[in-house]
Amino acid sequence: MNFLLSEEHEMIRKMVRDFAKNEVEPTAAERDEEERFDMEIFRKMADLGLTGIPFPEEYGGIGSDYLAYCIAVEELSRVCASTGVTLSAHTSLASWPIYKYGTEEQKQKYLVPLAQGTSIGGYGLTEPGSGSDAGGMRTTAKLDGDHYVLNGSKIFITNGGIANIYVVFAVTDPSSKHKGTSAFIIESGFEGFSVGKKEKKLGIRSSPTTEIIFEDCRVPVENMLGAEGEGFKIAMTTLDGGRNGIAAQAVGIAQGALDAAVGYAKERVQFGKPIAAQQGVSFKLADMATSVEASRLLTYQAAWRESENLSYGKESAMSKLFAGDTAMKVTTEAVQVFGGYGYTKDYPVERYMRDAKITQIYEGTQEIQRLVISRMLTK
Numbered sequence: 001m002n003f004l005l006s007e008e009h010e011m012i013r014k015m016v017r018d019f020a021k022n023e024v025e026p027t028a029a030e031r032d033e034e035e036r037f038d039m040e041i042f043r044k045m046a047d048l049g050l051t052g053i054p055f056p057e058e059y060g061g062i063g064s065d066y067l068a069y070c071i072a073v074e075e076l077s078r079v080c081a082s083t084g085v086t087l088s089a090h091t092s093l094a095s096w097p098i099y100k101y102g103t104e105e106q107k108q109k110y111l112v113p114l115a116q117g118t119s120i121g122g123y124g125l126t127e128p129g130s131g132s133d134a135g136g137m138r139t140t141a142k143l144d145g146d147h148y149v150l151n152g153s154k155i156f157i158t159n160g161g162i163a164n165i166y167v168v169f170a171v172t173d174p175s176s177k178h179k180g181t182s183a184f185i186i187e188s189g190f191e192g193f194s195v196g197k198k199e200k201k202l203g204i205r206s207s208p209t210t211e212i213i214f215e216d217c218r219v220p221v222e223n224m225l226g227a228e229g230e231g232f233k234i235a236m237t238t239l240d241g242g243r244n245g246i247a248a249q250a251v252g253i254a255q256g257a258l259d260a261a262v263g264y265a266k267e268r269v270q271f272g273k274p275i276a277a278q279q280g281v282s283f284k285l286a287d288m289a290t291s292v293e294a295s296r297l298l299t300y301q302a303a304w305r306e307s308e309n310l311s312y313g314k315e316s317a318m319s320k321l322f323a324g325d326t327a328m329k330v331t332t333e334a335v336q337v338f339g340g341y342g343y344t345k346d347y348p349v350e351r352y353m354r355d356a357k358i359t360q361i362y363e364g365t366q367e368i369q370r371l372v373i374s375r376m377l378t379k
């Protein structure tokens with residue numbers, strides 16, 4: 001067993017770290033304040049090949065693997081969790097299902113521009129009445145000649161409004177819950193597609209989250225992804241990988257907060273010595289660092305399993321569960337280390353704490369991760 005990253009992985013980490021420091025971090029607080037997505041940052045990520053890390057070159061990717069992708073999400077999230085989730089949703093939730101289930105035509109038409117970063121991807125599963133119970137969706141897709149006609153709406157869509165390609169799930173057979181769901185590739189320009197309300201959020205504020213609406217939206221039959229009735233399985237297997245992307249985001253957020261807390265604790269003098277030299281703070285830092293490292297190991301393990309074509313659903317649920325809770329705990333402790341200053345916007349730790357919360361909610365709440373893990377243990 002070898003815990004050292006390969007030269008390729010170290011190279012990707014260095015490249016993304018430099019990019020994050022020079023191009024993403026300087027505007028992170030401002031974009032958070034203004035709830036502003038920056039297309040220029042996405043374009044630069046595309047130029048570096050980050051938008052297609054795990055996909056083969058023939059489909060516009062750079063032919064690396066899921067570990068490299070997780071390292072990239074981690075490094076971006078270390079300075080800006082919004083940028084991390086933009087890449088994560090784009091890669092795991094939109095590009096991946098097309099890579100895995102798409103026909104050759106669909107891959108050429110949609111995966112290539114997604115992986116090259118000339119398109120942005122989104123994923124539409126959640127509805128106002130169906131969150132954790134994903135199988136309870138109401139959006140319908142009815143066959144009409146050579147088109148499916150979609151009606152309904154999806155909410156909390158990461159990359160909503162900025163994405164031009166969405167993988168969306170709808171009911172094609174209402175008499176059958178899971179086997180009556182199908183997946184579709186939707187272009188934002190399709191007739192009957194529109195973007196609805198943009199959410200005002202606690203955290204990840206420079207990543208747009210919107211509703212997407214289907215009003216007699218006509219989707220060519222060739223845009224069905226996988227077979228009719230296969231949608232629920234496609235949604236679930238997509239989330240199996242997506243959850244590890246969120247774990248990587250959580251590791252990045254937690255590491256960013258830890259770095260800030262260690263730096264501050266070494267500088268801040270109280271009672272005649274740096275607070276880092278006082279046990280109340282130093283033990284806190286030790287616990288924070290230990291949790292971050294354990295989260296990273298779980299996340300890298302799940303990514304490695306996916307790259308090696310081993311099962312990874314349970315491991316991804318575990319990494320998301322552990323890393324999400326770690327991010328929340330570590331960022332809260334980072335604010336505590338900073339004391340009153342941590343509660344202000346003069347330092348980044350309050351933003352890290354706000355950003356961390358969503359990692360316990362999206363791509364399945366922590367409670368759903370426990371359900372997934374326990375079902376796999378006992379099945």
Ligand code: CAA
Nearest residue numbers: 089125131132133134135158178233236237362363364368
């Ligand atoms: N892989 C393959 N098949 C799977 C599967 C998986 N991981 N999970 C379930 N299935 C299959 C089952 O085998 C079963 O198939 P059969 O009928 O052939 O036996 C079928 O799907 C139904 O499975 P369940 O009975 O387990 O389904 P359920 O209704 O109990 O729901 C659930 C399971 C895990 C709770 C699921 O509803 C779930 O994951 N909910 C959470 C939804 C979620 O994560 N939403 C996130 C939204 S996206 C997002 O957040 C994006 C973002 O902003 C970044």
